[in-house]
Amino acid sequence: MTSVSLDQVSKVYPSGLEAVHELDLHVADGEFMVVVGPSGCGKTTALRMIAGLEEISSGTLRFGEVVMNDVAPRDRDVAMVFQTYALYPQMTVAQNIGFALRMKKVPKDVIDKRIHDAAGVLGITELLGRKPGQLSGGQRQRVAMGRAIVREPSVFLMDEPLSNLDAKLRVQMRAEVARVQRRIGVATIYVTHDQTEAMTLGHRVAVLRDGVLQQCEPPQVLYDRPANIFVAGFIGSPAMNLFEGGLSSDLRSVSIGSQNIALTNEVSIKHPGLKRYGGHSVVVGIRPEDLPATSGQDEKPIFVGDVVLVEALGAELLVHFRTDARVVRAEGVDDPNEGGVPTTEGAGDPVECIARVDPRHPVLAGERISFGISTDRLEFFDLATGEAIWD
Numbered sequence: 320m321t322s323v324s325l326d327q328v329s330k331v332y333p334s335g336l337e338a339v340h341e342l343d344l345h346v347a348d349g350e351f352m353v354v355v356g357p358s359g360c361g362k363t364t365a366l367r368m369i370a371g372l373e374e375i376s377s378g379t380l381r382f383g384e385v386v387m388n389d390v391a392p393r394d395r396d397v398a399m400v401f402q403t404y405a406l407y408p409q410m411t412v413a414q415n416i417g418f419a420l421r422m423k424k425v426p427k428d429v430i431d432k433r434i435h436d437a438a439g440v441l442g443i444t445e446l447l448g449r450k451p452g453q454l455s456g457g458q459r460q461r462v463a464m465g466r467a468i469v470r471e472p473s474v475f476l477m478d479e480p481l482s483n484l485d486a487k488l489r490v491q492m493r494a495e496v497a498r499v500q501r502r503i504g505v506a507t508i509y510v511t512h513d514q515t516e517a518m519t520l521g522h523r524v525a526v527l528r529d530g531v532l533q534q535c536e537p538p539q540v541l542y543d544r545p546a547n548i549f550v551a552g553f554i555g556s557p558a559m560n561l562f563e564g565g566l567s568s569d570l571r572s573v574s575i576g577s578q579n580i581a582l583t584n585e586v587s588i589k590h591p592g593l594k595r596y597g598g599h600s601v602v603v604g605i606r607p608e609d610l611p612a613t614s615g616q617d618e619k620p621i622f623v624g625d626v627v628l629v630e631a632l633g634a635e636l637l638v639h640f641r642t643d644a645r646v647v648r649a650e651g652v653d654d655p656n657e658g659g660v661p662t663t664e665g666a667g668d669p670v671e672c673i674a675r676v677d678p679r680h681p682v683l684a685g686e687r688i689s690f691g692i693s694t695d696r697l698e699f700f701d702l703a704t705g706e707a708i709w710d
Contacts, residue, residue, distance in 0.1 A: 321348055321382045321383040321473045321474065321505075321506060322345065322346060322347050322348045322350075322381075322382070322383055322506055323344075323345070323346040323369060323380075323381070323382055323474055323506050323508065324344070324345045324346075324379075324380070324381040325342050325343060325344045325345075325365070325368075325369070325378065325379075325380055326343060326378055326379040326380075326381070327341045327342070327343060327377065327378040327379070328341070328342045328343075328344075328365070328368060328375055328377070328378035328379070328380060329341050329342070329375075329376050329377045329378055330361070330364050330365075330368060330373060330374075330375065330376050330530075331376040331377075337530055338361045338364040338530050339361040339364050339365050339368070339530045340361075340529075340530040340531050341378065341531075342361075342365060342378070342530075342532055343532065344365075344525055344532065344535065346506045346507075346508055347506065348505070348506055349504045349505065349506060350506055350507070350522050350523065351497070351500050351507045351509065351520060351521055351522045352506075352507065352508050352509070352521060352522065352523055352524075352525060353508075353509045353510075353511060353516070353517040353520055353521030353523075353524045353525070354366070354508060354509070354510045354511075354524075354525045354527060355510075355511055355512065355513070355514055355516075355517035355524055355525070355526055355527070355553075356512065356526055356527035356528055356553070357512060357528070357553070358512055359529075360527040360528055360529060360530065361527050361529070361530035362510045362511075362512075362527050363478055363479075363510055364530075365510075365527070366399075366476055366478055366508060366510050368380065369397070369474070369476060369508060370392055370395065370397055370399055370476055371387070371390065371391060371392030371395050371397075372392060375388050382395070382396075382473060382474065395474070396472050396473040396474065397472050397473070397474040397475070397476055398466075398467035398468070398470045398472035398474075398475055398476070399467065399476040399477070399478065400460075400463050400464055400467050400475075400476070400477045400478070400480045401463070401478050401480070402478055402479045402480065402482050402483060403483070404451070404459045404460060404462070404463045405463070406451040406459060406462060406463065406466075407451075408450065408451050408452060409450070410450065410451075411447065411448055411449060411450055412438075412443065412446050412447045412448070412449055412450070412451075412454070412462050412465075413434050413438075413447040413448065415451070415462055415466055416434050416437060416438070416447075416462060416465040416466050416469050417430045417431075417433070417434045417469060418466065419466065419469070419470055420433065420469060420470070433469045433471070434447070434465075434469060435447075436469075437465040437468045437469045438465060440465075440468065440499060440502055440503075441461040441462075441464060441465050441468070441495070441499065442461070442495075443458060443461050443462065443465065446458060446462075456483060456484050456485075456488065457484060457488045457491065457492055460480060460481070460483075460484065460492060461495070463480070464480070464496075464499060468499065468503060472505060473505060473506070474505060474506050474507075474508070475500070475503065475505050475506070475507040475508075476507075476508050476509075477496070477507065477508070477509040477510065478510050479510055479511050479512070480492075480496070480509075481493065481496070481511075481513075481516065482511075482512075482513075489516075493516060493519055493520060496509075496520060497519075497520055509521070514553060514554055514555070514556065515556060517538070517554075518538040518541075518542070518554070519538075521537075521538055522537065523535055523536060523537055523538075524536065524537070524538050524541055524554075526541065526549075526550050526553060526554070528549050528553075533546060533547060533549055533550050534546040534547075534550050541554045542554055542555060544707070544709070545559075545604075545698065545707060546706065546707050547700065547704075547705045547706050547707055548561055548602055548604070548647060548649045548700050548705040549649045549705065551604050551649065551698060551700070551707075552648075552649030553649065555606060555607075557607045557637060557673045557675070558649075558673075559604045559605065559606050559607075559698070560604065560605045560606070560607065560610075560646075560672045560673065561602055561603070561604050561646065561647040561648070561649065561700075562575045562576070562602070562603045562604075562605070562644040562645065562646060562647065562672075563575075563600055563601075563602060563603075563644070563645035563646075563647055563702065564600065564601055564602070564603035564644075565599070565600050565601075566593065566596050566597055566598065566599060566600075566601055567597070567598070568597045568598035569597065570582060570586070570587050570593055570594065570597050573601075573603055573697075575603060575622070575642075575644045576642055576643040576644035576645065577643050578622060578623065578642070578644075580620045580622065580692055580694065581620050581694070582694050582697075583694055583695065585694075585695045586694055586695060586697065589695065590699055590708055590709055591709070591710055592708045592709055592710050593699060593708055596699075596701075596708065599702075600702050601699050601700065601701065601702055601708065602647045602699065602700035602701070602702055602705070603697055603698070603699060604697065604698035604699070604700065605622075605692065605696075605697060605698075606696065607637070607673045607674050607675040608675040609692065609693045609696040609697075610622065610674035610675070610676075610690040610691075610692065611674075611676065611677065611680075611690060611691050611693075612638070612674070612676045612677070612680040612682060612688055612689070612690060612691075613689050613690060613691040619691035619692060619693065619694075620691070620692045620694060621689050621690065621691060621692070622642075622689070622690045622691075622692050623642070623687060623688070623689050623690070624640030624641055624642045624672065624674075624687070624688055624690065625640055625641045625642075625685075625686075625687050625688075626638055626639070626640050626682055626683065626684050626685060626686050626687070626688050627639045627640060627641055627671060627684060628684055629682050629683065629684055631678065633678070634678065635675050635676065635677070635678060636675070636676040636677070636678050636680075636682055637673055637674075637675060637676075638673065638674045638675075638676050638682050638688065639671055639672070639673055640671070640672055640673075640674065640688060641671055641672070642672060644672075646672070647702075649705070674690055
């Protein structure tokens with residue numbers, strides 16, 4: 320068992336493309352670290368550098384105190400589970416799981432014990448005599464995990480292992496992956512583009528964008544205190560609504576489009592850095608669940624919109640509504656190392672936003688609706704850089 324540390328690790332391809340830029344990441348022994356981000360953000364490249372399947376261009380990779388940059392993949396004591404199961408179709412489940420051990424000429428009695436131990440952990444003991452063609456997708460994924468577990472590695476790497484499963488099975492397998500990781504207790508790095516997987520699995524979550532680490536925190540911290548508008552827009556489903564807003568000079572209110580929202584003293588206490596922005600424009604973030612539908616009689620500030628679409632999900636309604644606010648898109652932030660200007664849309668034209676509403680509150684498309692805003696739940700970001708405003 321060991322820890323994994325990446326110190327200023329970069330990957331630059333011969334074409335000049337920099338896939339990973341000076342990545343600093345430490346994964347403690349036994350920690351479940353999830354690396355998340357959109358396609359092409361560099362997360363799989365980072366995982367492959369840890370495995371030794373990609374050469375590190377610069378920086379240092381350590382397992383514990385040992386520098387691993389030039390260590391061959393077979394000598395790194397890592398086990399990897401890929402998006403594709405890559406099982407040998409002519410072999411039984413037991414033969415697939417024990418294949419790597421046989422290649423290492425591990426004694427047969429040790430191989431048999433490890434196979435049955437791994438199968439017991441994964442609940443596939445009764446499948447050991449079957450071949451992959453006789454298994455479901457979820458069962459094949461368990462076999463692929465068993466093949467990695469049986470090696471008893473120091474580091475466990477997973478590259479989007481659930482992406483080929485249907486939605487219901489993915490939920491089930493998420494729980495299985497978490498249970499297995501707790502059982503084996505080794506440093507685990509799990510790559511995914513699915514932020515729901517990231518939030519439910521990770522002890523900590525590292526968010527990558529264009530090869531640059533944006534933030535690495537426990538899931539709830541990412542959700543409650545996003546470092547910038549990219550993290551705010553990426554973590555959470557549906558995504559946070561981001562508006563251009565004008566703060567009053569005394570910080571008592573913020574204008575969002577034609578609507579003026581009163582702010583309490585708690586807002587300034589929670590975000591002391593706002594005092595530098597009095598009388599200026601900022602990005603205001605409102606999560607869909609912080610826009611509860613109201614009759615308009617509540618004491619909370621009111622935000623009004625015109626309903627475009629209602630999605631009934633049983634336990635909640637997702638209400639798509641239009642307002643005249645200027646919407647900020649997280650994708651509009653340029654290179655985080657150079658700053659950048661978020662892209663705004665709207666300019667007085669109606670733009671679409673989303674609220675998460677109690678299904679007992681009837682909402683119909685075409686009607687005007689009032690939302691009560693929990694102003695203590697508002698997030699604020701610099702309009703020029705997209706960085707969060709806290710201290």
